[in-house]
Amino acid sequence: MIRILFFILAVLLLGAGFAWLADRPGDLVVTLSGMQYKVSLMVAASAIVAIVAAVMLFWWIVKSLVTSPYALRRHFRARKRDRGYQSLSTGLIAASAGDGETARRMVKQADKLLNVDQEPLIKLLDAQAAMLEGRAEDARAKFESMLDDPETKLLGLRGLYLEAQRLGARDASRHYAEEAALLAPGVEWAASAALGQKTTHGDWDGALLLLEKQTATKQIDKTKAKRERAVLLTAKAIETFETDPASARPIAIEANKLAPDLIPAAIVAAKALFSQGDLRKGSKILEYTWKKQPHPEVADTYVHARLGDSVIDRLKRARHLASLYPHHPESNLAIARAALTAGELKEAREAAEAVLRTAPRESAYLLLADIEEAQTGDQGRIRQWLSRAVRAPRDAAWTADGYVSERWAPASPVTGRLDAFEWKVPVEQLGPVIDSGDDFDRAMATEPAQPLGEMKALNPAKPTVSEREKPAFKDDLDDEDVADAEIVHLDQGKPPQDQLAQMAAKTANPERPASVLPAFPETLKPEQKDEELVLPVPDDPGVRPDDAAQRSSKKFRLF
Structure with a gap:
């Protein structure tokens, strides 16, 4: 824009000069070798301007001829550099997108077209391509090579820090972070x-x-x-x-x-x-x-x-x-x-x-x-x-x-x-829900019957509540833990099979909360062998069995 303004200003000055000469007629007499040449001022001024323009044009032609080899080399070098930066840009985009093959191909092209020592981004692209291809050792070597150049040292430290973090090397990551903090606070x-x-x-x-x-x-x-x-x-x-x-x-x-x-x-x-x-x-x-x-x-x-x-x-x-x-x-x-x-x-x-x-x-x-x-x-x-x-x-x-x-x-x-x-509250994935009724039915159907006097709890030794650890979550329960109710083996004749069926039916009652295991007594005294086995009160925190009369008259009590 400035050049256009200067050109317009020069044209205006020339026009104003020629107009001034046109208003003032006169002659210019030149004597050369005994000969006298007479021309008007307008012709003389036009000749001078033409001579100056011819000299400038001649000088430009000579200069262009002299500098043309350098200009050609500069043109091809700029074209090569532009192609290299285009390859580098494409490679960085491919590396960011996770395309390791394209990134590696662009690294090779950029390495041919650009000078690696003058363009540090080629080293970065090469390291990223190695990481995408799973060559962790090569990537670390590339980042370590960046430490020798003050211009890329901070970039190399960050790459080594991230790689150490990924591998879980806490001491190494701490070392790189501290060195980077000293280099660039x-x-x-x-x-x-x-x-x-x-x-x-x-x-x-x-x-x-x-x-x-x-x-x-x-x-x-x-x-x-x-x-x-x-x-x-x-x-x-x-x-x-x-x-x-x-x-x-x-x-x-x-x-x-x-x-x-x-x-x-x-x-x-x-x-x-x-x-x-x-x-x-x-x-x-x-x-x-x-x-x-x-x-x-x-x-x-x-x-x-x-x-x-x-x-x-x-x-x-x-x-x-x-x-x-x-x-x-x-x-x-x-x-x-x-x-x-x-x-x-x-x-x-x-x-x-x-x-x-x-x-x-x-x-x-x-x-x-x-x-x-x-x-x-x-x-x-x-x-x-x-x-x-x-x-x-x-x-x-x-x-x-x-x-x-x-x-x-x-x-x-x-x-x-x-x-x-x-x-x-921690976020965790819940395990499968234990259906106590189905587990009880399965146990009653598969376990062989034993005499009542040989009743055996699946969990014979249980610590007191004050000694218990925090209950394990459902994912950690095994088949023996499912028998938290201490299911006992009963003789086929004592009590009779119809009572066992009633027990199983009550245990699998849909009105009973399925999330609670049935609780059975751990042991029975000898004099209780022939007595009727009394089922426990359903799992309800509001029930307080103060005496037998309350349990028989009212088994449920809400808060």
């Missing part, structure tokens, strides 16, 4: 990876220092940096509290101030305060956290705040904490646990049953099994609660990237991501 992936690696290995001071550098260079948002600092301080306080509670106190309090909604920070801060006798301040921290989100660890820490308290005092503290968030399942569970420890079994049962009415969960059924053992000792009822616990919805747990942990951790053990653990 402003690169987010390197800094984040190094931070996660330091967190995984418990280097809290190094992680905090690296987080401060990220915050200073504005690589991370201030709100996120504040949260991650609280997470790191919480992890450091938890580790320090085991050996030096006094030193852990300021660290934990700072973490709690940075993130008041972080449950582990509140718990470790309260424990540090309780260890130094500051009951009031520690209780306030837990009460604030409880109002935000009731949590069983908060309740346990709050109830056991003072070592010298009696079980009645702990029950009172549980009641007070539950009053801050009434009608919540965790509030009822806190009261139920404290009441069971204090011997208030009626209150414990009522609180646990309240949980079943609002949000049934595994821990509530297990707690009712403990209450049943302490209150009645009825093994049939205990097994009923345990069988319901197997099929009940799971309790919330600390979960990060599909990994479920019993304790909170500052980073995910799967990806190393900081502040990844969340308190939620």
